[in-house]
Amino acid sequence: MSQFENVSVSKTANVYFGGKCISHTVTLADGERKSVGVILPSSLTFNTGAPEIMELLQGRCRVRQAGSDEWTEYAGGQSFSVPGNASFDIETLEDLHYVCHFG
Amino acid sequence: MSQFENVSVSKTANVYFGGKCISHTVTLADGERKSVGVILPSSLTFNTGAPEIMELLQGRCRVRQAGSDEWTEYAGGQSFSVPGNASFDIETLEDLHYVCHFG
Numbered sequence: 349m350s351q352f353e354n355v356s357v358s359k360t361a362n363v364y365f366g367g368k369c370i371s372h373t374v375t376l377a378d379g380e381r382k383s384v385g386v387i388l389p390s391s392l393t394f395n396t397g398a399p400e401i402m403e404l405l406q407g408r409c410r411v412r413q414a415g416s417d418e419w420t421e422y423a424g425g426q427s428f429s430v431p432g433n434a435s436f437d438i439e440t441l442e443d444l445h446y447v448c449h450f451g
Numbered sequence: 452m453s454q455f456e457n458v459s460v461s462k463t464a465n466v467y468f469g470g471k472c473i474s475h476t477v478t479l480a481d482g483e484r485k486s487v488g489v490i491l492p493s494s495l496t497f498n499t500g501a502p503e504i505m506e507l508l509q510g511r512c513r514v515r516q517a518g519s520d521e522w523t524e525y526a527g528g529q530s531f532s533v534p535g536n537a538s539f540d541i542e543t544l545e546d547l548h549y550v551c552h553f554g
Contacts, residue, residue, distance in 0.1 A: 350462055357460045357477055359453055360508050360548040361489040370473045372487055374460055384462050388470040405463050445463040
């Protein structure tokens with residue numbers, strides 16, 4: 349599905365890293381919270397609170413999990429998971445559209 | 452209200468001007484379409500198809516309508532209208548969060 353149906357969406361955006369990552373918060377009918385966003389070409393380090401699943405819709409990136417030396421490439425149609433209270437490095441060379449699932 | 456309730460929202464973002472303006476498309480229960488987005492600090496020229504009302508949520512800008520020499524300042528809590536098939540110049544010095552209403 350290309351859109352979330354029957355949800356609430358925040359009117360103001362979440363702006364991270366000076367605008368290199370921008371998302372809007374979506375709340376499903378059952379109260380589950382997600383975010384829909386885009387990462388512009390950049391090299392960033394994200395910190396997690398809750399565990400996250402990053403579902404990639406479009407674009408390409410490479411990701412290095414905290415404590416790992418290894419970079420893994422991902423593209424639209426793929427997902428990767430990040431533990432809670434952790435971090436990951438991400439490099440994007442093109443706009444990366446994603447849905448972030450929490451918890 | 453800080454969010455739209457009972458709507459559909461596109462999972463992929465609309466990325467304009469190399470990421471200086473990013474929005475997501477929202478469709479209300481009655482089929483009306485809006486967008487929620489943010490303009491990062493920049494000087495941009497937007498072209499309209501349908502008439503637009505730009506409802507500013509947060510931030511500041513100045514706007515010059517096509518055919519005018521006059522710049523008008525707007526801030527969060529204010530709105531401005533743009534005719535269809537027209538254009539406007541907008542300068543932002545801080546992140547400008549908005550809802551765009553069409554038609």
